[in-house]
Amino acid sequence: xxxxxxxxxxxDLRLVVEADLGPSPMRGGRARLWRCPFHGERRGFSLAVWPxxxxxxxxxxxxxxxxxxxxxxxxxxxxEACEYLDGNRTLAHHSAVARTSRARLEEAKPPDxxxxxxxxxxxxxxxxxxxxxxxxxxxxxxxxxxLTPETIxxxxxxxxxxxxxxxxxxxxLRVPCGITIPWFDGDAVWTVKVRRLGGNTKYVQIPGxxxxxxxxxxxxxxxxxxxxxxxxxxxxIAEQEAGDVVGVATLGSATFTLAATRVPDLIHCRRILxxxxxxxxxxxxxxYWQSLTQRARVITLPFGKDITEFVQQGGSIKGWLGxxxxxxxxxxxxxxxxxxxx
Ligand SMILES: [Zn+2]
Numbered sequence: 001x002x003x004x005x006x007x008x009x010x011x012d013l014r015l016v017v018e019a020d021l022g023p024s025p026m027r028g029g030r031a032r033l034w035r036c037p038f039h040g041e042r043r044g045f046s047l048a049v050w051p052x053x054x055x056x057x058x059x060x061x062x063x064x065x066x067x068x069x070x071x072x073x074x075x076x077x078x079x080e081a082c083e084y085l086d087g088n089r090t091l092a093h094h095s096a097v098a099r100t101s102r103a104r105l106e107e108a109k110p111p112d113x114x115x116x117x118x119x120x121x122x123x124x125x126x127x128x129x130x131x132x133x134x135x136x137x138x139x140x141x142x143x144x145x146x147l148t149p150e151t152i153x154x155x156x157x158x159x160x161x162x163x164x165x166x167x168x169x170x171x172x173l174r175v176p177c178g179i180t181i182p183w184f185d186g187d188a189v190w191t192v193k194v195r196r197l198g199g200n201t202k203y204v205q206i207p208g209x210x211x212x213x214x215x216x217x218x219x220x221x222x223x224x225x226x227x228x229x230x231x232x233x234x235x236x237i238a239e240q241e242a243g244d245v246v247g248v249a250t251l252g253s254a255t256f257t258l259a260a261t262r263v264p265d266l267i268h269c270r271r272i273l274x275x276x277x278x279x280x281x282x283x284x285x286x287x288y289w290q291s292l293t294q295r296a297r298v299i300t301l302p303f304g305k306d307i308t309e310f311v312q313q314g315g316s317i318k319g320w321l322g323x324x325x326x327x328x329x330x331x332x333x334x335x336x337x338x339x340x341x342x
Pocket of ligand 1: 036037038039040046056057058059060061062
């Protein structure tokens with residue numbers, strides 16, 4: 001193994017953190033900023049991450065290097081953290097790529113075949129567990145969100161049992177405990193996200209996955225209207241309720257940008273509806289879509305903080321989309337003002 005010093009120097013820590021927390025919603029100089037997961041930050045972005053170290057400027061003031069991050073966030077012991085940095089050539093490669101300038105539309109590729117094979121095995125095992133006695137609580141959680149058993153099965157959701165902050169070794173991968181959400185696209189597995197059932201950082205992903213895919217992209221094929229929502233569960237419930245009217249997909253977060261390789265998925269769509277949460281990240285994401293294409297329209301829910309809550313409170317997604325489409329086609333409500341097609 002290379003020296004600990006070399007391991008730290010060869011890695012771009014920002015990519016390690018991105019794999020854990022998703023894309024950074026803000027930047028400041030060379031640092032990328034996130035909500036600090038260690039003190040459960042709800043407002044603000046106190047966690048600053050540079051290529052070689054991180055620091056919280058908020059309540060907890062924690063700081064450290066790449067190894068400290070792996071120990072504190074992923075619960076690795078020192079030796080595991082060193083082995084992870086030493087063995088992760090993909091990460092080192094991406095670090096090298098990240099040092100060069102990035103295009104506004106980022107390129108994206110699924111992980112290598114070996115990773116995908118392991119990920120498929122994990123997804124399959126987790127899916128079996130979800131439908132066994134062990135999966136009862138996780139199943140109840142999903143059903144309470146309004147997802148039908150059919151939707152849950154179609155999405156191949158699964159469950160890895162254990163306390164929310166535990167990571168398991170499964171099929172050569174480190175897997176956080178919780179509900180597994182695989183990102184399939186055709187034959188490829190892009191990533192496996194995990195919804196933890198406790199703690200402040202609700203969503204984590206199995207290391208090695210690509211966070212630059214498009215969840216549920218297949219549903220866009222047969223529709224000329226696309227609906228983009230913030231998260232996977234919102235996408236599933238919108239698809240369940242209105243999948244015959246619109247194609248529903250998500251980039252996984254309001255702050256994610258579209259990979260250039262995904263643009264063809266949207267060429268045939270006459271209208272792209274963007275329903276993000278009414279917070280700072282959601283507004284920034286919506287503005288991004290509008291800067292990307294004049295076909296994008298931002299729509300807001302009549303009530304509820306997100307699509308899941310809207311449905312739980314009796315809202316009709318079809319009814320809402322019907323009105324939103326009529327308004328966006330007539331140009332009467334959107335703030336964009338310009339509805340000429342490109
Ligand atoms: Zn903190």
